Amino acid sequence: MDKHKRQLLTGASATLLAASLTGCGTLLYPERKGQGRGRLDPSIVMLDGIGLLLFLIPGIIAFAVDFGNDTIYLPGRRADASDIIEDKKVAELTKPELDRIWQKHYGENAPFELSQVERQYLNTGTDVATVLSASARNNYAPA
Secondary structure: OOHHHHHHHHHHHHHHHHHHHHOHHHHHOHHHOOOOOOOEOHHHHHHHHHHHHHOHHHHHHHHHHHHHHOOOEOOOOOOOHHHOOOOOOOOOOOHHHHHHHHHHHHOOOOOOOHHHOOOOOOOOHHHHHHHHHHHHHOOOOOO
16 A cells, blocks of 8 residues: 555544544534423434444544533524413503503604504414504504
8 A cells, every 4th residue: 555545544543543532423513412302303412323333432422522522402492382481461452552562662652553553362473463464554544
């Protein structure tokens, strides 16, 4: 084997060994270190498993490093609809109360009367966007 091929093979082996010794999760997701246990990240498990199949000892070390650093676990679960807490204040809305709230948020009295206010029940964010865009096209006039 000539010198150039030997250097290339040595460099590639050293890179593979270093990558597997640090653990795939630790390399790819350093922000996950110490996040705590949860569901396993299948992509990290597969990468560590490939390391285990190709190089037994470095693969075992990769798993140990990722489990030790908690980088093999997926980050905390995402919020879903069941996490939303609705805070409702039930009260009669009067013109002085409307002006007080509007003043607090916009610095002036409400530029409309309560008789012009229309309530619509919406189910999704898509409904909100649809109603607002239709209302804007109508110059916010009641339908």
